[in-house]
Amino acid sequence: MKSDRKKIPLAILLGLILLTFRFFIGLSMFSAHDELQIYLIGLKSYVTGIYPYYGPDVVYTQSQIPGGLQGLLIAWPLGWFGIPEAPYILLNILTFSVLVFFGWYISKRIPNVPRWFIFVWLLTSPWTLTYSTHIENPSYVIVGAVLFFISIFELGGFYKTRLIHNNLSFFFIGFSVFWIMQLHLSWVLTLPYIFWVCWVNRKDIKLLLKGSVFFILGASISLSTLIPTLFKGFGSGNVENNIVFNFDNILQIPTIIARFLMFASYEIARFIGPDTPSRLAFLSEYVWIIPIVIFLLLAGFFQLAYFVISFFRKNDLTEWSKVKWFTLISLIILCISFLFSVTEPRSHTFYILYPVAIWYSFYCYENLFKRKIKLIAVIFIVSGILFHLTLFTDRFDNRSVFANRDIISKAISEKDYTLIALRRESKLMKSSMESLWTQPEQSVFYADFEVKNPYFKPQNIVGNIKHEGSFSCKVDSVQPFSIAFSGNLQALNNPKKVKVSFWANTSHAEDFILVYETKKGEEKTWNSEKPELINSENRKWELIQMDLELPENSPSDSELVIYFWMQNKTGAILNIDNWELKFE
Numbered sequence: 077m078k079s080d081r082k083k084i085p086l087a088i089l090l091g092l093i094l095l096t097f098r099f100f101i102g103l104s105m106f107s108a109h110d111e112l113q114i115y116l117i118g119l120k121s122y123v124t125g126i127y128p129y130y131g132p133d134v135v136y137t138q139s140q141i142p143g144g145l146q147g148l149l150i151a152w153p154l155g156w157f158g159i160p161e162a163p164y165i166l167l168n169i170l171t172f173s174v175l176v177f178f179g180w181y182i183s184k185r186i187p188n189v190p191r192w193f194i195f196v197w198l199l200t201s202p203w204t205l206t207y208s209t210h211i212e213n214p215s216y217v218i219v220g221a222v223l224f225f226i227s228i229f230e231l232g233g234f235y236k237t238r239l240i241h242n243n244l245s246f247f248f249i250g251f252s253v254f255w256i257m258q259l260h261l262s263w264v265l266t267l268p269y270i271f272w273v274c275w276v277n278r279k280d281i282k283l284l285l286k287g288s289v290f291f292i293l294g295a296s297i298s299l300s301t302l303i304p305t306l307f308k309g310f311g312s313g314n315v316e317n318n319i320v321f322n323f324d325n326i327l328q329i330p331t332i333i334a335r336f337l338m339f340a341s342y343e344i345a346r347f348i349g350p351d352t353p354s355r356l357a358f359l360s361e362y363v364w365i366i367p368i369v370i371f372l373l374l375a376g377f378f379q380l381a382y383f384v385i386s387f388f389r390k391n392d393l394t395e396w397s398k399v400k401w402f403t404l405i406s407l408i409i410l411c412i413s414f415l416f417s418v419t420e421p422r423s424h425t426f427y428i429l430y431p432v433a434i435w436y437s438f439y440c441y442e443n444l445f446k447r448k449i450k451l452i453a454v455i456f457i458v459s460g461i462l463f464h465l466t467l468f469t470d471r472f473d474n475r476s477v478f479a480n481r482d483i484i485s486k487a488i489s490e491k492d493y494t495l496i497a498l499r500r501e502s503k504l505m506k507s508s509m510e511s512l513w514t515q516p517e518q519s520v521f522y523a524d525f526e527v528k529n530p531y532f533k534p535q536n537i538v539g540n541i542k543h544e545g546s547f548s549c550k551v552d553s554v555q556p557f558s559i560a561f562s563g564n565l566q567a568l569n570n571p572k573k574v575k576v577s578f579w580a581n582t583s584h585a586e587d588f589i590l591v592y593e594t595k596k597g598e599e600k601t602w603n604s605e606k607p608e609l610i611n612s613e614n615r616k617w618e619l620i621q622m623d624l625e626l627p628e629n630s631p632s633d634s635e636l637v638i639y640f641w642m643q644n645k646t647g648a649i650l651n652i653d654n655w656e657l658k659f660e
Contacts, residue, residue, distance in 0.1 A: 099209070
């Protein structure tokens with residue numbers, strides 16, 4: 077007992093080192109498209125103050141998962157700390173905590189596997205260093221997945237004794253289902269396990285009734301971030317479009333099995349690069365890492381083979397038979413689910429089953445650690461850490477938060493997320509945008525850029541700088557076109573000229589022009605005028621007025637389009653407000 081107490085400070089120190097290591101590995105991944113888009117969900121909510129009613133995109137169907145959880149998990153820490161790294165701090169604290177909890181649970185259930193290996197491997201394996209440290213929605217799934225499956229293991233009749241109280245297990249299940257539901261479509265995989273637990277415990281009505289109360293209590297916490305979306309009546313975000321019969325995925329069953337087991341192995345090729353040329357480029361840049369990569373590749377293949385062979389071998393632990401059949405049934409459920417999925421079975425799409433793969437793998441290791449392999453295990457762990465440190469070095473100058481920190485900080489301080497990039501727009505978002513032009517009198521059109529529902533506003537309508545009201549229209553290098561006016565010449569009584577009036581705010585007047593063009597089929601007449609904008613270093617608003625002479629040779633049924641355009645992406649910004657067009 078005393079020796080265990082002496083190890084506590086060392087364990088805490090090791091834990092802090094691993095948490096810091098994971099945090100910096102996460103910071104090395106920012107600029108990839110999905111990572112950036114998930115970050116922008118929360119950043120947009122933070123800088124605009126608008127509740128994030130929808131979360132991650134499903135690009136295959138241009139749908140969006142309902143619920144505010146994903147956005148809030150990024151917006152909250154940005155509000156607390158106000159620095160670009162803030163969401164990574166919260167994410168890594170959450171994922172580190174549940175993985176340590178998982179490590180504690182496994183060490184209690186499988187005592188023959190060294191505790192140091194369990195904890196260090198959980199915290200440094202490729203998948204938990206990738207999809208649990210950087211801002212992408214599968215990274216957050218692991219929080220709910222670990223709590224969910226530990227509870228399933230506890231309630232599923234695998235063990236004679238409980239490590240976690242039944243009420244807490246039901247609480248975790250309720251919390252986890254609605255947590256995952258707002259992050260990834262794979263939440264539907266939780267339903268068979270819930271039904272199964274109810275079936276296993278069907279004779280204990282008292283347990284199920286009491287458990288249902290705690291299930292509701294847990295669900296009420298995570299469900300609270302979904303309720304505003306439901307209350308607004310915005311709808312499902314079209315996620316139901318992702319359910320299609322896809323018989324072709326039956327050919328992917330061997331791939332699904334391999335990728336499932338790879339969650340618990342040293343799969344490194346996919347994390348070096350997306351294709352062979354990029355992987356070879358990495359190895360040519362860091363030649364010294366080649367022996368380590370070869371060693372880890374061989375180790376990964378050995379792990380896969382060992383997991384398969386172990387299924388047919390005996391194990392001293394009494395629950396082994398239940399564990400392996402549970403794992404096999406999980407694979408069957410997974411394969412069946414992809415017969416109704418619009419996408420092919422990529423690993424991250426079923427990352428929710430990571431805890432099952434890891435749980436199974438440690439039972440396999442139980443036999444392996446009866447041999448003297450501790451030195452090999454240490455070399456294995458150290459090699460993996462060196463490999464990931466090399467990846468961090470490779471990503472630092474291009475992909476990391478550090479490489480993009482200035483622009484992220486500017487977006488936070490100026491409360492304009494579009495300085496970084498535009499949010500990907502779903503079909504719901506596009507279809508819900510309202511017209512910004514009104515017609516206060518005949519031949520006069522007016523846009524003050526105020527919107528009834530700011531959540532569905534166009535992304536070049538911003539609230540950080542405005543002449544009056546809540547919003548103005550921005551033109552910059554990211555969005556080089558303003559909101560456009562479009563009208564039929566005949567409906568406008570075939571005007572000869574347009575009187576244009578607007579309020580402008582810019583410090584780079586020379587970078588912007590006003591375009592007016594007429595279009596009919598393939599015929600197009602394009603004209604532009606440079607407004608007499610006033611450079612203002614302190615960004616003062618100025619009233620600008622100008623006259624446009626419309627082309628005389630345009631067919632009367634042509635479409636007239638008027639908009640501001642930034643010809644060259646110079647980094648300049650123009651804001652316009654209270655834009656009026658008077659046709660004569």
